Amino acid sequence: MINLFSLQNKTALITGATGVLGSAMAKGLFNAGAQVILLARKQEALQRLAHDISPHGKNILTVQADVLDEDALVKAKQQVHQAFGLLDILVNCAGGNQKGATILPSQTFFDLDTKAFNDVIELNLTGTMLPTKIFGTDITQKGKGSIINISSLAAFRPLTRVVGYASAKAAISNFTEWLAVELATKYGEGVRVNAIAPGFFLTEQNRELLTNADGSLTARGRSIISQTPFKRFGQPEELVGTLIWLCSDASKFVTGTVTLVDGGFNAFSGV
Numbered sequence: 190m191i192n193l194f195s196l197q198n199k200t201a202l203i204t205g206a207t208g209v210l211g212s213a214m215a216k217g218l219f220n221a222g223a224q225v226i227l228l229a230r231k232q233e234a235l236q237r238l239a240h241d242i243s244p245h246g247k248n249i250l251t252v253q254a255d256v257l258d259e260d261a262l263v264k265a266k267q268q269v270h271q272a273f274g275l276l277d278i279l280v281n282c283a284g285g286n287q288k289g290a291t292i293l294p295s296q297t298f299f300d301l302d303t304k305a306f307n308d309v310i311e312l313n314l315t316g317t318m319l320p321t322k323i324f325g326t327d328i329t330q331k332g333k334g335s336i337i338n339i340s341s342l343a344a345f346r347p348l349t350r351v352v353g354y355a356s357a358k359a360a361i362s363n364f365t366e367w368l369a370v371e372l373a374t375k376y377g378e379g380v381r382v383n384a385i386a387p388g389f390f391l392t393e394q395n396r397e398l399l400t401n402a403d404g405s406l407t408a409r410g411r412s413i414i415s416q417t418p419f420k421r422f423g424q425p426e427e428l429v430g431t432l433i434w435l436c437s438d439a440s441k442f443v444t445g446t447v448t449l450v451d452g453g454f455n456a457f458s459g460v
Contacts, residue, residue: 205228206235209393210282213425216242226252227250229254279334287302338365342451370445386451387428388450
């Protein structure tokens with residue numbers, strides 16, 4: 190049964206690979222046996238991560254590209270094909286938030302920075318759609334493979350302050366379900382599309398919201414922990430098991446799902 194979860198002889202590309210969550214998932218894909226392509230904007234960070242994952246450079250490739258630059262993604266695809274051929278797995282991990290797309294306690298909705306809101310929507314939603322448009326044809330050409338998007342707990346439970354991010358992630362959940370039906374209907378049951386919705390994990394983007402300079406929790410951080418049955422934040426490596434499951438034959442009859450990894454937060458009513 191353990192072979193169900195193997196990614197041997199599979200080729201996987203992950204966008205946003207150098208982020209806290211992306212790097213953990215990239216390592217997980219590699220350790221499960223996949224050839225891994227790391228895609229991100231900063232070459233130096235890509236090289237560091239690649240060396241950390243595979244010191245001798247075996248079964249790893251770095252590709253510098255912006256997920257919002259369609260021409261750059263087309264060139265990246267050519268680079269991938271030259272190195273490893275067609276993809277079997279695409280993980281859309283690029284995304285993020287901006288301060289201007291959040292509402293501070295001293296603000297109201299009417300103070301929202303419209304440009305920042307639009308930028309966050311574009312980064313997360315278009316930054317998921319475009320790589321799927323460019324690289325997804327590898328999977329449809331093969332007639333089998335997995336596309337994994339990254340949604341969020343905020344798509345299930347609207348959270349105060351993060352209006353731009355929550356809206357974008359809710360759109361990604363909807364896009365995931367729509368695309369799963371579209372591709373299965375037109376290309377067969379071998380082409381699967383799912384999403385992972387992380388709960389609260391400390392990243393560079395939310396650290397200031399959840400922790401103080403001395404490492405103690407902010408009021409928001411304490412509120413989150415009090416409503417999480419596991420009483421802690423998630424560790425990036427704790428996303429890997431769900432990722433491998435969705436990428437592998439272990440989830441062969443699973444498509445159109447958005448799987449929460451949240452320590453029970455969404456299930457807790459507070460009572």
